[in-house]
Amino acid sequence: MMTDYQAVLTIACMAVVTYATRAGGLWMMSRVTLSKRMMAWLRHVPGTVLMAIVAPAVLSGGFAEGVAGLATALVAWRSGNLLLALATGVGVVWGARLVL
Amino acid sequence: MRPARSQDQSLKDLVTFSLSGALAGFRKSVPIALSVFAYGLVFGVLARQAGLSLAESVLMSGLVFAGASQFAVLGLWASPLPIGTIVLTTAIINLRHLLMGAVLYPWFSRLRPAAAYLTSFFIVDESWALTMGEHARGCRDAAFLLGSGIALFLAWVGATVAGGMVGDVLQDPSRWGLDFAFTAVFIALLVGFWKGKADLLPWVVAAVVAAVAAELLPGKWYILLGGLAGSLTGAMQNDD
Numbered sequence: 001m002m003t004d005y006q007a008v009l010t011i012a013c014m015a016v017v018t019y020a021t022r023a024g025g026l027w028m029m030s031r032v033t034l035s036k037r038m039m040a041w042l043r044h045v046p047g048t049v050l051m052a053i054v055a056p057a058v059l060s061g062g063f064a065e066g067v068a069g070l071a072t073a074l075v076a077w078r079s080g081n082l083l084l085a086l087a088t089g090v091g092v093v094w095g096a097r098l099v100l
Numbered sequence: 101m102r103p104a105r106s107q108d109q110s111l112k113d114l115v116t117f118s119l120s121g122a123l124a125g126f127r128k129s130v131p132i133a134l135s136v137f138a139y140g141l142v143f144g145v146l147a148r149q150a151g152l153s154l155a156e157s158v159l160m161s162g163l164v165f166a167g168a169s170q171f172a173v174l175g176l177w178a179s180p181l182p183i184g185t186i187v188l189t190t191a192i193i194n195l196r197h198l199l200m201g202a203v204l205y206p207w208f209s210r211l212r213p214a215a216a217y218l219t220s221f222f223i224v225d226e227s228w229a230l231t232m233g234e235h236a237r238g239c240r241d242a243a244f245l246l247g248s249g250i251a252l253f254l255a256w257v258g259a260t261v262a263g264g265m266v267g268d269v270l271q272d273p274s275r276w277g278l279d280f281a282f283t284a285v286f287i288a289l290l291v292g293f294w295k296g297k298a299d300l301l302p303w304v305v306a307a308v309v310a311a312v313a314a315e316l317l318p319g320k321w322y323i324l325l326g327g328l329a330g331s332l333t334g335a336m337q338n339d340d
Contacts, residue, residue, distance in 0.1 A: 007156050010183045014173065014190045015163035021194040022220045025201015026208055034202060037335050042199040044334030045327065046168075047293035048306035049193050050286050052326025053172060055307035056314035057283045065280060072284045076291035083138050085291070089284030094277030 064096035114240040115210040121241025125231070125248035132226050133255035136167075140256045142281055143170060144263015150174040154264040161260040165253060166224065169193040171285055176320055185320060192327055200228045204245075207235065211242055222249020301337060306330025 028034070034042075058069045072089035079085065140161065147157035152174075164170055169190045176186050200223050208216040219242065227248040234244050293299075310326025317325075 006181050006183070007152065008159065010181050010186055011156065011160045011163060013183065013187045014160065014169070017187055017191040018164050018166050018169065018194045018197075019221060021191065021197035022201060022223045023217050025198040025203075025223075026205055026216055026220055027201075028198065029202045029205035030209060039199070039202075041331055041335035042195060042202075044299070044302050044331040045192070046196040047290065047295075047299055048302050048330030048334065049323065049327035050168070050290040050293060051303045051306040051330060052310035052323045053175075054283060054286045054290055055310050055326070056322055057286075059311050060314070061283075065283070068277075068280055069283065069287055072287040073291055076288040077294075080292070081135075082285075082288045082292075083135055085288035086139075086142065086281060086284045089287065090277040090281055092277075093280040093284075097277065 064093050064100055067096055068093035115207060116241045117211055117215050117243045118241055121243035122247035125244035126251045129230060129248040129251035133251045136252050137255040137259040140259025141263040144260040145267040146174055146281060148264050148267030150177040157264050158260050161257045165256060166194050168289055189323060192324060197223055208242055219246045222246055224252060227252055302330040302334035305333045
């Protein structure tokens, strides 16, 4: 597939909104004081968004995906190593599909 | 009427933005850059499988430079492109940068605006966490974040190129379990965001709302709905 106009436009828009979130924190603080509730909301955004991505994927998958998901979470929790956790998840799902 | 803490006084005097600070940030980020590189390889491979050209995936890594959101939009990449959904998803996932920037503000407000806003491009989870750690240890050179961010940027973009080339060769990813890589990346990232019991209820709400919405609604609206429901729950329970 060649680079097309739609894709480049989409990427440019993503870049603009992402930079706005980065510069926005500095900009905002120079003008307003965030309420405690706003801060609490922002603090909860990343985790809950990731959970919203993960939960349906795991729940709609089969047994292999469920086991691999648990293994991934366990390794990520114990080791704190993203790559090790990723490798574990992919390895377990690969193995479980061979066995099942 | 600020409290007369000596740290505040010294902060005012000592905030710098120097080349040596940037070099220190770069050097200290090399180990993290290696893991970012490996993670970027995965992005490069998956981006090709999602239908992006090599040039497009590199453009995205260079301009957006935000891993979690880049992985998320690959799941939305289809023809015709749902631009609105993709941009909204990107914005929501990256909202956390607002908080990071807000935390940096007392420090970065002492810099020239050009330096502060240039450096803010390089705020990512890893560079920010490393920089805050240095700050806690007494580092007052704000260019540390710039150097750290540049190291991670080079790793991320370089890995996207390398991964994209591998992705051209790799056929049938599900045979190697690689289709699960998406989910595994998010699970691993998610675990890192766990800060304690206060997260439990918001996360359960996010999971339940997302699972129900995924059944009932078309497309990827469940991500926004689950994330909003969960994070608002978190904001509400903060009352006590």
